[in-house]
Each structure stands twice: as structure tokens, then as C-alpha cells.
Amino acid sequence: MHALTLSDYEAVMTPNYGVPSRIIREGRGVHVTDVDGDTYLDMAGGIAVSAMGHCHPELVAALVAQANRVWHLSNTLANEPAIALAKALIEVTFADRVFFANSGAEANEAALKLARRAAFNECGPEKHEIICFENAFHGRTLFTVSAGGQPKYREGFGPLPGGFIHIPFNECAPFERAISEKTCAVMVEVVQGEGGVRPICPTLLEKIRIACDRVGARLIIDEVQTGMGRTGRLFGYQHHDITPDIVTSAKSLGCGFPIAAMLANEATAQHFTLGSHGSTYGGNPMGCAVALKALELINQPEMLSHVERVGAHLQAGLNALNTKYGLFERVRGRGLLLGCVLKPEFHGRAGELVKAALDLKMLCLIAGPNVLRLAPPLILSQANADDALSRFDQIFARFEKDPA
Numbered sequence: 001m002h003a004l005t006l007s008d009y010e011a012v013m014t015p016n017y018g019v020p021s022r023i024i025r026e027g028r029g030v031h032v033t034d035v036d037g038d039t040y041l042d043m044a045g046g047i048a049v050s051a052m053g054h055c056h057p058e059l060v061a062a063l064v065a066q067a068n069r070v071w072h073l074s075n076t077l078a079n080e081p082a083i084a085l086a087k088a089l090i091e092v093t094f095a096d097r098v099f100f101a102n103s104g105a106e107a108n109e110a111a112l113k114l115a116r117r118a119a120f121n122e123c124g125p126e127k128h129e130i131i132c133f134e135n136a137f138h139g140r141t142l143f144t145v146s147a148g149g150q151p152k153y154r155e156g157f158g159p160l161p162g163g164f165i166h167i168p169f170n171e172c173a174p175f176e177r178a179i180s181e182k183t184c185a186v187m188v189e190v191v192q193g194e195g196g197v198r199p200i201c202p203t204l205l206e207k208i209r210i211a212c213d214r215v216g217a218r219l220i221i222d223e224v225q226t227g228m229g230r231t232g233r234l235f236g237y238q239h240h241d242i243t244p245d246i247v248t249s250a251k252s253l254g255c256g257f258p259i260a261a262m263l264a265n266e267a268t269a270q271h272f273t274l275g276s277h278g279s280t281y282g283g284n285p286m287g288c289a290v291a292l293k294a295l296e297l298i299n300q301p302e303m304l305s306h307v308e309r310v311g312a313h314l315q316a317g318l319n320a321l322n323t324k325y326g327l328f329e330r331v332r333g334r335g336l337l338l339g340c341v342l343k344p345e346f347h348g349r350a351g352e353l354v355k356a357a358l359d360l361k362m363l364c365l366i367a368g369p370n371v372l373r374l375a376p377p378l379i380l381s382q383a384n385a386d387d388a389l390s391r392f393d394q395i396f397a398r399f400e401k402d403p404a
């Protein structure tokens with residue numbers, strides 16, 4: 001077989017992603033190595049997925065052990081890893097029941113369908129409105145792009161599912177006006193990830209909970225990006241004084257093995273009656289075995305406080321660099337999900353920073369055109385963070401403030 005190149009990629013893949021910059025062959029810990037042998041510090045974590053880094057020995061062992069037992073059964077049969085994982089997730093969250101899926105979008109799809117069905121059963125078809133937020137991201141299925149608050153992801157895919165109301169994020173008045181007896185659910189991220197690493201205002205989240213209780217609507221929290229330790233708590237909602245009805249998790253749940261979960265309280269979950277929803281791969285034993293081990297590794301007080309500590313260290317370091325270079329309006333986020341928000345005069349140029357980082361052998365992300373986003377493995381050490389900061393020092397120093 002001849003060496004595969006990025007021109008091969010360009011020739012055979014649908015063009016929706018654009019052509020990536022590197023072909024990566026392997027990863028260990030917080031580093032990945034490309035086909036040319038260059039090694040990169042991974043501050044992107046496969047978009048907030050590789051929470052335990054790459055090829056974590058205990059995750060590899062869990063996967064290999066399960067791979068030698070049984071790969072797939074379907075939901076006509078039960079398997080031990082799925083039962084064990086559901087029990088473990090219920091034990092450490094608000095949830096009473098779990099539905100397994102394979103991606104964030106699918107978990108959200110399940111959450112939206114469940115909320116609709118619950119409202120339908122309790123009150124009839126009129127109670128179907130779902131309140132969502134501008135700039136929110138909930139996935140790429142037709143239902144989830146309709147819930148999402150970025151119109152460009154919906155363009156040209158109509159007719160779209162109806163019944164969504166989009167309101168500005170982090171403003172209370174528009175929310176109070178939007179919610180009514182017709183509201184079946186409110187769907188929200190505790191930190192908008194793709195939408196610019198924007199933490200929710202705690203007052204808004206509390207108001208949403210109270211209003212949902214008043215009108216009998218479900219509070220769905222999309223923790224696909226914020227869940228599994230990313231913010232320094234197991235789930236981001238646990239920073240707040242509220243209890244959700246539904247929470248979705250994916251990304252770091254399998255640390256790179258595709259698995260997702262929708263967690264729900266009893267009064268909501270019971271509306272997924274026999275035959276009302278399903279997934280061939282959902283609850284796949286390999287995914288569940290990996291996630292069970294991931295949950296055990298991540299949900300340790302030392303691990304979660306490590307995330308808070310290294311996240312705070314990184315944030316302080318970025319703020320110090322910003323005092324020196326003045327590129328950002330502010331650095332925001334929580335734990336190891338951080339966003340550096342470009343000043344208005346540099347808007348549209350976050351991609352340049354990602355490209356410059358790549359030249360210095362570091363992977364990072366954008367969250368929209370104006371935000372440099374970091375979502376590294378949670379095992380990032382203080383020394384790794386300092387390594388990243390010294391590279392950012394060079395990157396910010398070279399950033400052309402007045403491009404010709």
C-alpha cells in the first residue's frame with residue numbers, strides 16, 4: 001500500500017470538513033504523532049473527548065478485555081457492562097434511568113423525543129414548544145440542528161422540525177417572555193462549548209428551573225461537552241444549585257470510544273414506553289466497558305481537583321500573557337474548557353492562532369471565529385500546561401496586530 005496523503009483524503013471524503021492539516025498516526029498521553037514523525041502537544045483533546053489522554057493503559061485494558069468477551073448483542077439481550085455503567089451513572093448523578101446511544105447528537109435526539117412524548121402524554125399535542133438558546137450547539141441531526149442556535153447549520157436542510165423558540169443566551173427577560181404552558185422543554189448547555197465557551201449565568205439557570213416547574217416543562221441540560229469532569233465537577237450542572245430532568249453525555253464519556261448516554265429522572269423516563277425509541281448499537285458492551293472504567297478514573301476527588309487546579313493555572317497563565325500582548329477581551333470557561341475571546345479589532349482571526357499553534361507543534365481549537373478554545377485531556381499536568389503557555393507566549397508575540 002502506498003503512503004496515504006492528504007490529497008487522498010481530499011479525493012475520497014465528502015467535502016464537509018475541509019482538508020485537515022495533518023494525518024495523525026498515534027497518540028500517547030497528552031501527545032500525538034503524525035505520519036511524518038512530528039509530535040504535538042494535544043490541547044484540543046479530540047474536541048473535548050480524550051479526557052484520559054491517548055491510549056490510557058487502563059482504558060485500553062478495559063477495551064481489550066471486553067473485545068475478547070463479546071462485541072455486540074443488540075438490545076434484545078442485556079450485557080453486564082451496560083447494566084454496570086447505568087448503575088454507576090445513576091449513583092453519581094440526579095438520574096434514575098439511563099438510555100445509551102452512540103453520539104452526542106443521538107443522546108440529544110433521545111432527550112428531545114422523550115421530552116416531547118412526556119408532554120404529549122401528560123398534556124396533549126399543544127404542549128410541544130422547546131425553548132433553546134442562540135449560539136447553542138446540540139449536534140447535527142435534523143432535530144438537533146433545529147434545537148441548535150446557529151442558523152448556518154440548518155440552512156438548506158428544510159423542511160425542519162418545528163416548535164423551537166430561540167432566545168438570547170444569558171438574558172433573563174427574553175426567557176421569561178418565551179416560557180408558557182405550551183413549553184414542553186428548555187434545552188441548555190451549562191457552558192456553551194461550540195458557541196464560544198460561554199458559562200451560563202447561574203441566575204438564569206435557577207430561573208429556568210423554577211419556570212420549568214411552574215409550567216410543567218422538562219429541563220434538559222446538554223453536557224455532551226461539559227460532562228465527565230471537564231469543568232472540575234463530574235457534570236457541569238453540579239456547580240449549580242439546581243436539579244435537571246434530563247442530562248446528556250457523550251464526548252469524554254467514552255474518552256474516544258463512541259458512546260453517549262441520556263440520563264433522566266423517573267417521572268420523565270417512564271414516558272419512553274415499550275417500543276417508543278431505540279438504537280442498534282446503544283449500550284454496546286465495548287463502549288460501556290470503556291465508559292465504566294473512564295467514569296471510575298475521572299470521578300475521583302483527586303482527579304476533579306486536579307482539573308480545577310490545572311485549569312486555573314492555565315487560565316491565570318493565559319491572563320498573564322494577555323497582559324503582555326493584549327489580544328483578548330477576556331479568558332473564560334471552567335476547569336479544562338477555556339476560551340480566549342479576541343478583542344473586536346481581531347475578530348475573525350481565531351483560526352490564525354490555531355494554525356500558528358500547529359506550526360509550534362500544538363493542537364488547539366476555535367469556538368467560532370473569535371474564540372481560541374482549549375479542551376485538553378484532563379490528565380494534563382502543570383508542566384504540560386507550562387509547556388503550552390510557553391508556546392502561546394511565542395504564538396501571541398508573533399500575531400500580526402496589523403496584518404497588511
Ligand SMILES: *Cc1c(COP(=O)(O)O)cnc(C)c1O
Pocket residue numbers: 102103104105106108137138139140189193194222223224225226250251
Ligand atoms: C459535540 C457536541 C454535540 C454533538 O455531539 P456528536 O457526538 O458530535 O453528535 C452536542 N452537544 C454539545 C454541547 C456538543 O459539544
